[in-house]
Amino acid sequence: MIENLALAETPLVNKHKELSAKLAPFGGWLMPIQYSGIIEEHSWVRKNCGLFDICHMGEFMIQADLAKSNLGNLVTIDLAGMPPGSCRYGFMLNEQAGIIDDLLVYRIAAAEWMFVVNAATTDGDFAHLKKHLTAETTLKNASQSLGKLDLQGPLSADVLEELAGPGIRQLRYYTFAYFELLGEKIIISRTGYTGELGYELYMPNNKIPQLWDKLLSDKRARPIGLGARDTLRLEMGYSLYGQDIDKNITPLEAGLGHFIDWNKEFIGKAALLKQKQNGSSRRMICFVADSRRSPRHNYRIVYKGREAGAVTSGSFSPSLGAGIGMGYVGNEIAIGGQIVLSEGTISINAKVTDKPFYKNGSAKSGEIK
């Protein structure tokens, strides 16, 4: 197809074709949407173990001594407070406190960092960092050479242990370490986007196909497409950049204020602080339909007969057997509030709820409570 010509391809595109995946554009990349079927893949990850091609995401390698570099000002995360070997989730904001991107930061050593960013925003993020970082900082875009596979599901430790050794079980939630795999020393973190126990593996692109085959040779692991990745993350209430959050939305409006460290300086802090004090004209709500009907992007949210906002993400939840979604409304609607989601001939009754929608995820299993 002509529109696919400009799309980037991951090192696994031929593997996906061999597996008869449905491929579609996502964030400028030709990506596998599904293999056997979204619901089957979704359930497999909740019960067993799934492997995701996430090579489209961007990685920046940064050398920055926090005493000299202004790196800390570019993210909402308290970089100084991160022990080496830990990961944190947070944001890069613009001066208006709008979200330029959400990202994961890895502290590799005292003055060494990896930023993992969204595919569609990689170039913009890089330009933003380059523009603001002082000369004391070295910034390298490793996205073209570094690939990433996510292994997610309650059996992912069992599967990965065969390749990485028993050390994998020592990894706590949101930490990482170097492991020797296929002759490479690679970063593996205990992180993910599914709510299940899982790992993200950063491997040079040329060895990604070999790692993919090796992990899938274990029959407990199956390939999972972006379709199920989306339903899995939505069941956890995780935001998707470009859909639930963007440069015109602040972390407070998105209900993500707990990822802001207020004890440090960062670009956008003044605007965010002002919003924290004065309040905002919109906030994110989560809702569950009273049927199998799915709310969808841009459906209207109607509360007490009046249009109150719009759906940003919505889907059928395989785990709940009901439609779920999230979106922004102008005024507070309390948990339990009844709303209607509508579009054309479709009208769905739903109830405002808290997140996550799915509460039995294994992500933090084995953690000391």
Place this chain on the structure above:
Amino acid sequence: MIIPEDLLYTREHEWAKIDGDRAIMGITDFAQSSLGDITFIDLPKPGAKVEQSKWCATVESVKAASDVYAPLSGEVLKANTELTNHPELVNKSAYETGWFAEIKCSDLGEKNKLMNSAQYKEYVQGLSK
């Protein structure tokens, strides 16, 4: 791609099986395969009047909600209520257990506007090029 010979087809990927003045309708194997996992179907209601090529049902998959159009005009006699709790039957068997509704046709002349299996096969092959 399954395209039974004894059915008639629309360009919107519905099928009809005509028996006397009655027709059973549903969506084709191509349609269910394109939609992926079907999660909900808003079925035509018994007693409702439907009109050829006009909206008569909505089918929802994980990915999208799609309109379904009546292949023939008439009155809905029966809907396949099994699909209410088991919409996945359409994925498993689009032409048998996954049927949508039975219609009492008001104008059988309308079937000239539908494609036979050979025509539909050619049409679908053209789409996937």
